[in-house]
Amino acid sequence: MNSSDTYLVTGGCGFIGSSFILLCRKNNKADIVNLDALTYAGNPLNLAELQNDSHYHFHKGDIGDKELVASLLEQYKPDAIVNFAAESHVDRSIFGPEDFMKTNIMGTFHLLQVSLDYWERHCKNNPGKRFRFLHVSTDEVYGSLGSDDPPFQETTPYSPNSPYSASKAASDHLVRAYVHTFGFPGAITNCSNNYGPRQFPEKLIPLMILNAREGKPLPVYGDGMNVRDWIFVNDHCEAILSVLDKGTPGETYNIGGNCEKPNIEIVRAITGVMDELFPDSPHVPHSSLIHFVKDRPGHDRRYAVDCSKITRELGWKPSMTFEQGLNHTVQWYMDNPQWVGSVRSGDYLKWLEKNYEKRS
Numbered sequence: 001m002n003s004s005d006t007y008l009v010t011g012g013c014g015f016i017g018s019s020f021i022l023l024c025r026k027n028n029k030a031d032i033v034n035l036d037a038l039t040y041a042g043n044p045l046n047l048a049e050l051q052n053d054s055h056y057h058f059h060k061g062d063i064g065d066k067e068l069v070a071s072l073l074e075q076y077k078p079d080a081i082v083n084f085a086a087e088s089h090v091d092r093s094i095f096g097p098e099d100f101m102k103t104n105i106m107g108t109f110h111l112l113q114v115s116l117d118y119w120e121r122h123c124k125n126n127p128g129k130r131f132r133f134l135h136v137s138t139d140e141v142y143g144s145l146g147s148d149d150p151p152f153q154e155t156t157p158y159s160p161n162s163p164y165s166a167s168k169a170a171s172d173h174l175v176r177a178y179v180h181t182f183g184f185p186g187a188i189t190n191c192s193n194n195y196g197p198r199q200f201p202e203k204l205i206p207l208m209i210l211n212a213r214e215g216k217p218l219p220v221y222g223d224g225m226n227v228r229d230w231i232f233v234n235d236h237c238e239a240i241l242s243v244l245d246k247g248t249p250g251e252t253y254n255i256g257g258n259c260e261k262p263n264i265e266i267v268r269a270i271t272g273v274m275d276e277l278f279p280d281s282p283h284v285p286h287s288s289l290i291h292f293v294k295d296r297p298g299h300d301r302r303y304a305v306d307c308s309k310i311t312r313e314l315g316w317k318p319s320m321t322f323e324q325g326l327n328h329t330v331q332w333y334m335d336n337p338q339w340v341g342s343v344r345s346g347d348y349l350k351w352l353e354k355n356y357e358k359r360s
């Protein structure tokens with residue numbers, strides 16, 4: 001794809017979507033139309049630096065609003081749709097799964113339906129129009145691994161365990177079905193845990209960074225030995241670009257950071273960075289703030305991703321080490337207090353209190 005392309009990005013005011021849009025605009029990769037419903041997780045401040053960019057267009061709305069999506073497709077005639085829009089927090093899916101079903105399943109369905117119609121009318125029989133629909137998904141659809149199991153491959157059977165991962169699995173199946181049934185040029189990426197700037201502070205890494213700075217407890221679920229494969233968000237976005245550019249329609253690509261770590265190790269790494277950055281803080285050593293809380297129900301034990309297919313076929317691999325990525329992330333949260341203030345509403349604080357009940 002070249003710089004005259006236009007991408008319709010959904011959920012572009014969220015954590016990963018905003019990083020993707022900033023990357024595209026920085027490299028003049030494509031004009032961007034961002035459709036975002038601005039839920040609690042969508043923050044227009046994430047893209048404030050694009051306010052005078054004439055190649056960036058924002059529309060507030062729901063991916064399930066067929067009339068709106070159809071009119072955007074007619075207006076902009078995008079070369080690709082990149083679907084980030086989702087309810088994305090596992091804990092919230094346990095307390096209130098309905099929004100997850102609405103957006104992740106029905107929203108994706110409506111988006112697919114309207115995109116199929118657009119593709120059939122404008123692209124299918126037009127050799128000059130190389131259209132792609134990229135559905136951004138998660139490694140959580142594969143379920144949980146035992147400590148000696150091999151990492152997830154694209155052929156690993158789906159076995160989702162939370163309402164969040166079940167809703168994402170359902171949306172992946174829908175994309176797959178549209179490819180198989182209609183020849184629709186959809187592709188799916190299943191990525192591991194992301195971290196980096198602009199992540200909503202309900203997620204592990206930003207929550208720990210901000211709590212450590214403020215001398216608040218650092219709540220760690222269970223025994224802290226749940227393992228995740230961590231990837232810096234820009235590496236994920238680069239992988240998505242390589243799938244858009246070189247990927248084969250109908251294929252699934254796993255994306256991971258080759259960086260498996262238990263949660264407690266992540267939290268200790270954060271406290272180490274905070275000790276170095278703030279040696280005079282009254283909270284040194286910040287590790288003394290760690291406390292273990294009641295485990296999340298159904299908490300998957302281990303995720304690990306085999307991303308050799310995307311490396312082999314498309315030449316992508318993660319470029320940031322965990323240490324580099326974490327230092328960069330901590331620094332970003334320290335440098336952006338205005339952003340942090342803007343996302344921490346009273347509702348958010350109540351949510352934290354409810355979720356991280358102390359272990360008895």
Ligand SMILES: NC(=O)c1ccc[n+]([C@@H]2O[C@H](COP(=O)([O-])OP(=O)(O)OC[C@H]3O[C@@H](n4cnc5c(N)ncnc54)[C@H](O)[C@@H]3O)[C@@H](O)[C@H]2O)c1
Pocket residue numbers: 010011012013014015016017035036037038039040041042043061062063064083084085086087088089103107136137138139168190191192193194195200
């Ligand atoms: N965060 C991760 O570690 C991770 C890992 C792998 C895959 N993913 C997937 O990547 C995508 C983006 O994740 P994220 O962490 O940036 O999520 P996020 O929660 O930060 O952002 C989601 C965005 O989608 C928007 N949105 C929600 N419902 C919408 C709707 N109905 N219509 C339009 N917009 C809507 C929100 O306003 C928000 O801007 C999700 O699909 C998620 O499943 C995330």
